[in-house]
Amino acid sequence: MRASVLLEKGVVEMQERPVPRPEPGEVLVRVRAVGVCGSDVHYYKEGRIGDFVVEEPLILGHEVSGVVAGVGAGVPAERIGQRVAIEPQRPCRTCRQCTTGHLNLCPQMKFYATPPIDGAFADYVTAPAEFAFPIPDSMSDNAGALLEPFSVGMWATGKAGLAPGSTVLISGAGPIGALASLAARSYGATRIVVSDPIASRREKILEFGATETVDPLASDFDPARIGADAFIECSGATPALLAGLQALRPFGTAVMVGLGAEEMPIPVQHIMNNEITLTGIFRYVDTWPKVIAAAESPDVDLDALVTAEFPLEEAEAALTQEPGEDSMKTIVVVSR
Template identity: 45%
Template sequence: MAAPGQNLAVVVHRAGDLRLENRPIPEPGPNEVLLRMHSVGICGSDVHYWQHGRIGSFVVRSPMVLGHEAAGTVLRVGPGVTHLKPGDRVAIEPGVPREMDEFCKSGRYNLSPSIFFCATPPDDGNLCHYYKHNASYCYKLPDNVTFEEGALIEPLSVGIHACRRAGVTLGSKVFVSGSGPIGLVTVLVAKMMGAATVVVTDLSAPRLQKAKEVGADITIQVTKESSQEVASRVEALLGCKPEITVECTGVEACIQAGIYATRSGGTLVLVGLGAELVTVPMVNAAAREVDIRGIFRYCNTWPMAIALLASKRIDVRPLVTHRFPLERALEAFETTRRGEGVKVMLKCDPTDQNP
């Protein structure tokens, strides 16, 4: 257990330099709560900051605590907090607007340029024993929702936001490109929203098997086919072109395949982030009126996600394939970097290592 006044944290200093170190326990200010962290998932972005020291224009310039897929227990509340109390179990929404700008007023606060986001430079994340957060973005968990399910609301929210932007509805035929954690939650959400058939592609046979487990109807293991050949395989197995494609890899060839595969008049949602500039068949998309939409994280999804988990309409528990205590975080990050399993979960409370 951490000694009094110590706060073990996973900190990236620069590309390739990841450390476990103690930091002071923070004090909650107005409208903040101090949390004892319980479960924190490792995201691909955490690994990317460790390996490369940056994601696009977000550059690690000073030591930064990683972690943003998280749930924990309220220890103390700051002035003005009335909806939470010590002992409450909560899931953390990591993006908090710093000001009420035009995007917040329109309900799209995720697009605010002034947003605080856990583990995005210069803001620290919550992969530590103790963490303080804006109380308005901490959501109480029902008794039948575990800490790990609470932590998985963050990636689940990406799937919810993507499927909303795509317009998934009863009877939709959906193509999901990529069966990593985000592809898998997209499958879960699409099926819950009424998709009749979901086809998933990936390079990895084990990940496609996991996609089957969570509800995918058709899986396709791709190898070295061209993007048009992949699109043809999707159409052949589905029996038609899908109305909706959700691209979760960010790989140029996969974006191309998504455009070719999507039915005329359909929608392609770009979730995965890759190179800033990619070559795509834009004239093909334009001539066939394929709408191309992006998403940036999520907004207004935590209450819906909690309701779905509490009602057991969605089961995210199969996504967790590895668990490590916080003290073995470096090993956990290596496991994620090697692409083993699906979701690696770090257990931050030494007194409670349960899900």
């Protein structure tokens, strides 16, 4: 099979690799579409993310849709030909985190495109059968690939404790901010405020669930006037986090999603005096049924998030393109 392989920082090569064989309980998936994540770009440019270091050739890509092409022992043959979206996690299932329902925090986790585990910029991948989720015929391959980042937005929204009638502030009108907005709407939030300094992004985000937008750099911007029940930080910018904490009502919840600085100053007394909950997320748990259902809603158009496509042979170009103000998600098209 073809595979786009990151040899080292800044060096990608197309290679021929053996088609993987599904183990018992696994499926072999013919990849159709793979979303390009910021983590893929970071590995390409920097060769590492925190403690995860590219020390040997690595196939990038973890936002995947495709078609089941084969099955391992114990998996019904009827699954062959089924269109699926893949949850790219492989937890150990036996550690305390897994057995208590926190499999996303499994210390033995194997995750696509996280060193040393290969990802999906290739013709075929294998996955646990229960993590290859059937998608409806009405859903495009691109939309199926975007269920993975949609899961991030859905997990963040769930941790924010949104309920029908809630007000939520989301900082960052990029892809994750857009998907968090859609997730917030699925949870019943009625006021979804998105903050972003770029006017074109503020305008675009209104197509993805936001009910209003604010410019955090405007001279008259006062976050305290928002009175949000929850705040979801998707930009990774320290000023955005600090403003969002001020936007919360007492007893509100702030969820950090964007990857920012390793250390940030926070207003401890404000958090304590208002009993604000400040937490973060790391991937997700059991989100695929939710995002598949949410994506079938008539007011959710995941395809509208796609602003660029590249064939597998041009995966490096997908990683190195200069995003414009209106850029959202890039897809590597592996097959159709």
